[in-house]
Amino acid sequence: MEKEYFIDLFAVGSFAIPKLLLENYKKIGLNEEEFMFLLHIYSAIESGNLFPTPEQLAERMSCSKDRCMEILKYLIQRGYLEIKEKNDDGIVVEIFSIRPLWEKLYYFLYDQKKKKALQESELAEINIYTLFEQEFGRPLSPMECETLKLWLDHDHYSPLLIKAALREAVMSGKLNFRYIDRILFEWQKKGIETIEQARDQGQKFRAHQRIKMQTKPAKQESSSVPLYNWLES
Structure with missing residues (x-):
């Protein structure tokens, strides 16, 4: 292979297929032929040809011009592709847009995320x-x-957070729903939303309680410990 020819191959450029599209094209309703058709349009647009003709697309694929026309109509009707108008120096020209494809992929992935969150x-x-x-x-x-x-x-x-409040109730020796409810209510008032914040609040309370116990007068050491509300820190 001659060096100049080899370099020219790379000078043509490369075309990146989004991994999310590659992994999910079937799940958003595309078969292999339709997927490849869209990729060829995408590649043409990336190369500067904003409105490849069915003849040009047929040259890239193993199907006829008429079949390319059928696929094109189908993809437009089903909302995977659209034809838009662009003003090019005062001349209105038609161009392809694959934005609808990205929107379908987005909504599919968004729905999957919602379903996963609901299941979790x-x-x-x-x-x-x-x-x-x-x-x-x-x-x-x-x-x-x-x-x-x-x-x-x-x-x-x-x-x-409910689990964290349960843990605090267990550690405080007050395992009842009323106490756990007070913990959750106070956390909400203080804007505590994460496990880290809850853990930090609990550590501060226990440290505060230890200081209280250590500074009590000696005559009270043998008396029963008052039922302090850990929330009063």
Whole structure:
């Protein structure tokens, strides 16, 4: 192979196929022929040919000009491709736009993300009921189940924060729903939304309680410990 010819091959340039499109074209309703057709239009646009003809596309593909026309009509009708007008130095010309393809891919991926988040949320809710029953050592009462449901659906506390509040209640030796509800309410007031923030708040409270215990008069050491609300830090 001659050097100049070899260099010319690379000078033509390269064409990158988005990985997300490659992995999901079938899931957004395209078959291999339609996918390749769109890629050829995309490649032509990237190369400066904004409106490749069916004849030009047929030269690139193993199908006839008439078949290219059919695919083109189908892709436009189904919203994968559109023809737009562009003003080129006072002359209105038609060009292809594959923006509808990217929109279809976006909405597909967005829906997948929502479905995954919903599945994870549902799984977290199931796990949280199980976790509460494990910590309480018994099945939850209907009223307790309703309270959990209200925390999730009405107050919109995240399952992770509810778990963190349960942990704080266990560590404080006050394992009851009223106390956990007060923890969650105070966290909401203080703008605590992450596990890290909740953990930091809990550590500050316990450090504050230790200081209180250490500074008590000696005559009170043997008396019962008052039921401090850890939230009052």
